Amino acid sequence: GENVEQHPSTLSVQEGDSAVIKCTYSDSASNYFPWYKQELGKRPQLIIDIRSNVGEKKDQRIAVTLNKTAKHFSLHITETQPEDSAVYFCAASWTGTASKLTFGTGTRLQVTL
């Protein structure tokens, strides 16, 4: 089955700096890659997603890049703010839908003042 590895497990950056989280997946058939943010005690919320026919997608301070050949995708957050502090999960799906997701192990991002 699909396996998703995520690094780093913890990341501390100063406010205003950029943060990068990387994931690799094992199943070359995977074609949908969402990123979720989970604040303490709250539900995971989608922050951005990308499909296999696109190499990069951006939404304000957040961007995701996908390298199908290397089977890895990355989340980039620029101009980090304290409210960006949370656990971020990458995920992959071969179904093309958001219905069966294999998640990475999560990255705890801490943005310090």
Place this chain on the structure above:
Amino acid sequence: KAGVTQTPRYLIKTRGQQVTLSCSPISGHRSVSWYQQTPGQGLQFLFEYFSETQRNKGNFPGRFSGRQFSNSRSEMNVSTLELGDSALYLCASSLGDTTTEAFFGQGTRLTVV
């Protein structure tokens, strides 16, 4: 519109008992997926129901089962509870096609003692 609703929010059960969790998806969504979240294993896919049929299944034992009703509400049942079943159980709803994201509920925190 209303989001994904899970009930109950918290449950405490004894080993050997069984438990039923409920998930009401967003109106119009036909797909409901269930995930188990634990500190050690992260987010793991249990199964997905689409239009009252199990469409995808993860690698959990047969003690974990589910069903979906004609109004798309879904229930998950765990029989013969074990201590290791203590976790946050999340459901996610989506249209189930290739164009949309999954929205998570707040989860049910199950503690087995």
